[in-house]
Amino acid sequence: MGKLYLELIRIRFLTMLAYRVNYYSGIIIYNINIGAYYFLWGAIYGGQKNLAGMTVEQMTAYVAIAWMSRAFYFNNIDQEIAQEVRDGKVAIEMIRPYNYLTVKAAQALGEGIFRFLVFALPGMILVSFFLPFSFPSTWGAWGNYLTSLLLAFVINTEINLLTGVLTFFLFRNEGIMFAKRVVVDLLSGLILPISFFPIWAQAIMNYLPFQAINYYPSMIFAGAVGPEKAGEVILLQIIWVVILLLPISLLWRLARRKMIVQGG
Amino acid sequence: MKDIFRLFTEYLGQYFKSRLAYRANFLSELVSNLVFEVINLVFILVVFQHVSTMKDWTRDEIIFIYGFFLVPYAVFSMFFSFWDFNEKYIIRGEMDRILTRPINNLAQVCLESIAPDRIFGVITGLIIMGYAAFQLKLTFAWYDVLLFILLVISSSLIYAGVYTGIAAVSFFSDSRTGIAPMIWNIQNYGRYPVDVYNKVIRILLTWILPFAFVGVYPAAYFLRKEVYYGYAMLTPVMGIVFFCIGLLVWKLGVRKYSGAGS
Numbered sequence: 128m129g130k131l132y133l134e135l136i137r138i139r140f141l142t143m144l145a146y147r148v149n150y151y152s153g154i155i156i157y158n159i160n161i162g163a164y165y166f167l168w169g170a171i172y173g174g175q176k177n178l179a180g181m182t183v184e185q186m187t188a189y190v191a192i193a194w195m196s197r198a199f200y201f202n203n204i205d206q207e208i209a210q211e212v213r214d215g216k217v218a219i220e221m222i223r224p225y226n227y228l229t230v231k232a233a234q235a236l237g238e239g240i241f242r243f244l245v246f247a248l249p250g251m252i253l254v255s256f257f258l259p260f261s262f263p264s265t266w267g268a269w270g271n272y273l274t275s276l277l278l279a280f281v282i283n284t285e286i287n288l289l290t291g292v293l294t295f296f297l298f299r300n301e302g303i304m305f306a307k308r309v310v311v312d313l314l315s316g317l318i319l320p321i322s323f324f325p326i327w328a329q330a331i332m333n334y335l336p337f338q339a340i341n342y343y344p345s346m347i348f349a350g351a352v353g354p355e356k357a358g359e360v361i362l363l364q365i366i367w368v369v370i371l372l373l374p375i376s377l378l379w380r381l382a383r384r385k386m387i388v389q390g391g
Numbered sequence: 392m393k394d395i396f397r398l399f400t401e402y403l404g405q406y407f408k409s410r411l412a413y414r415a416n417f418l419s420e421l422v423s424n425l426v427f428e429v430i431n432l433v434f435i436l437v438v439f440q441h442v443s444t445m446k447d448w449t450r451d452e453i454i455f456i457y458g459f460f461l462v463p464y465a466v467f468s469m470f471f472s473f474w475d476f477n478e479k480y481i482i483r484g485e486m487d488r489i490l491t492r493p494i495n496n497l498a499q500v501c502l503e504s505i506a507p508d509r510i511f512g513v514i515t516g517l518i519i520m521g522y523a524a525f526q527l528k529l530t531f532a533w534y535d536v537l538l539f540i541l542l543v544i545s546s547s548l549i550y551a552g553v554y555t556g557i558a559a560v561s562f563f564s565d566s567r568t569g570i571a572p573m574i575w576n577i578q579n580y581g582r583y584p585v586d587v588y589n590k591v592i593r594i595l596l597t598w599i600l601p602f603a604f605v606g607v608y609p610a611a612y613f614l615r616k617e618v619y620y621g622y623a624m625l626t627p628v629m630g631i632v633f634f635c636i637g638l639l640v641w642k643l644g645v646r647k648y649s650g651a652g653s
Contacts, residue, residue, distance in 0.1 A: 156573045163580045163592065170446045170587035171438055178441045302419030309427045313434075323437055 131225060132233040139237025143245075150245055157194060157250035164190045165258060179323045184259045185349065186320070191254050192345045193317045198247035200280040200340060202235035205304050208291030212386075213299075221383065228379060231291070232284050239280055263348060271357040275344040278364035283340045285371040286311065292375065295382035316342030336367040395498050402502045410508070421508055428461060428515045431582075448584050451526040452614055458519030459610035460582040463546030465512025471551050472506040474571060477561040487650055497555065497641055529613065542609040542623070545630030549604050550578075552630075552637030559637070562644030574600065581606040597622070604629045 165187050172183040181189065208231060211217045220227045254260065263269050290307050293300050312318055314337035321329060321342045332338055343360045346352040352360055410417045435457065439450035473480075480486040480500065492499045524531075557570050577595075581602030585593045596603040604626045611619035 152570055152573050156576055159573070159576060163577075163588070166588045166592065167580075167583060170583075171442055173442065173444070173446065175442065297413075297415055299413040299416035300419065302416050302421070302423040306419070306423030306426045309423070309430050313430045318430075318434055319437055323441065325437075325440065 132229060135230055135233040136237040136240070139234040140241050143238055143241040153242065153246040154250050157198065157246055158253060160194055161191045161254050179320070181320065181322070187258050188260045189320055189345060189349055191251065191258060191260060192348045193341050195247040195251050196276055196279065196341050196344050197317055199239045199243040199276055200283040201242070202238050202284065202287060204231045204235045204284065205287040205291035205307070207231065208288070209294040209300060209304065212294045217386070228288055228375070231288065235284050235287070236280070263350065267354055268347070268350070271354065271361070272344055272348045275347050275357070275361055275364060278361065278368060279340045279344050281368050282336055282364065282371060283311065285368065285375060286336070288375050289371070289378065292378045292382050295386055311337055311340060314338065315340040316345065336371065339364045339367050394494055395502070398494065398502055399505070402505055403507060406505060406507060417508070421511060424509070424511065425515060428512065431457060432519065446584060446587050451523045453583065455520055455523035455527065455614060456584070456607050456610040457582050458516045458523055459613070460606035461512050461516030461519065463543045463550065463605050465509050465516065466543060467547040467550035468512070469506055469509040470501055471554055472504045472509070473500055473558055476500065476558040481561045484650060486648060496645060497638070527614070529615070531613070535613065538612070542612070542626050545627040546605040546609060548630035548634040549601055552633030552635070553600060555637035556640040559641040559644035562648045578602045578605070583607065601629050601633060
């Protein structure tokens with residue numbers, strides 16, 4: 128069974144590899160985003176040394192890391208699920224001897240690995256020539272970052288599965304999927320580090336899974352969360368992984384019973 | 392032209408019929424567009440809790456620019472919503488069908504993908520601008536309304552030109568290029584004052600992918616930033632030039648189009 132999913136990850140990786148033009152545009156997008164935010168933050172800081180506990184150097188490094196992390200955890204499997212429900216393909220998928228949602232997650236992982244290796248890492252190395260920026264120095268810190276990033280991927284994928292499975296009930300939910308995407312970008316700390324938000328907003332966000340998607344791994348990478356606190360952060364992520372499993376399995380069970388194939 | 396207008400009303404009717412079949416989604420799409428527009432505002436608001444100005448621009452000025460930025464984008468995306476042009480028309484071969492239709496092929500593609508719900512962005516933009524204008528105590532003359540309409544149309548033409556040109560690239564390369572999302576990312580930098588960026592990005596946003604003309608330059612006129620008046624007045628010229636370039640690339644593309652097989 129495990130071998131099957133490994134194969135799915137590999138196939139998706141190879142499919143991504145087939146769209147060659149995508150590499151270049153992917154790397155360029157990555158650099159444009161970081162470059163523009165670099166200047167934007169430079170202008171925001173102006174003469175000030177420190178905002179919300181971060182220097183301008185830490186901020187630009189944070190932006191670069193946050194985008195690198197996003198390359199790995201980001202995927203569109205909710206839209207794929209919605210498409211397959213609408214086309215009726217999902218009926219065939221459901222009689223196949225595997226778990227449909229795990230298949231989707233495996234494909235997302237293949238895509239994530241592709242983006243991380245082909246877009247983010249080269250982009251990051253390129254960026255590190257221009258920006259004051261350092262990679263984690265110890266193996267332990269790398270290990271913590273990668274563990275945290277993998278959990279971030281799982282949490283984001285779970286949220287995507289949730290919004291994707293909603294298609295079974297709502298038939299069309301592009302609206303929710305789009306809203307989810309922008310909300311995740313904001314509340315995960317991609318656009319703004321969580322420490323910039325007002326205290327009351329931070330208090331609310333502590334009860335939401337979103338900062339576990341980007342803020343935690345990025346802070347570990349930046350060294351702002353030291354090795355002694357990293358364990359705690361990773362534990363929090365694991366708790367979210369488990370909590371989110373519940374609504375998914377519930378909705379999935381309902382969805383299978385309720386499925387209506389539209390068209391086909 | 393008359394035909395196109397008549398067809399437009401027909402397609403509009405069809406659009407509402409098909410969208411209202413899934414009412415909940417229609418509503419949630421409206422809401423999520425609003426969420427998207429508001430989230431960008433959150434960025435500005437949160438940042439300005441920590442600083443008072445951004446390169447001499449105050450919070451309310453930046454908010455005003457953002458409000459302006461939303462308006463032409465809404466107008467453009469109502470009429471030119473063919474984001475999946477490559478997928479739908481080239482890879483799946485729908486373009487063959489388009490070419491057999493009696494009206495102009497670009498008009499046909501646009502009509503098939505109109506998104507009238509996007510027009511709500513105009514309202515959001517106006518509200519945001521209104522709020523900022525009130526805070527800044529801006530005053531407007533009667534002809535500012537006409538200028539506003541002219542500038543919005545010009546900015547929409549810039550979008551239309553750029554994205555038509557990019558969609559037409561699909562005629563030359565069959566595979567997915569991922570250019571459109573890249574341009575979309577760049578366009579979002581037009582809503583901040585260009586003087587925050589370095590020279591290369593400034594030139595890029597002014598002359599190559601002129602997204603400064605859909606946000607900061609025209610908005611600067613209403614903010615009475617005289618340094619940018621020249622650029623603001625150039626907006627209609629840029630709109631016409633870029634729209635023509637877009638049409639030209641489209642025409643060349645259609646001529647080269649040979650069908651993707653099945």
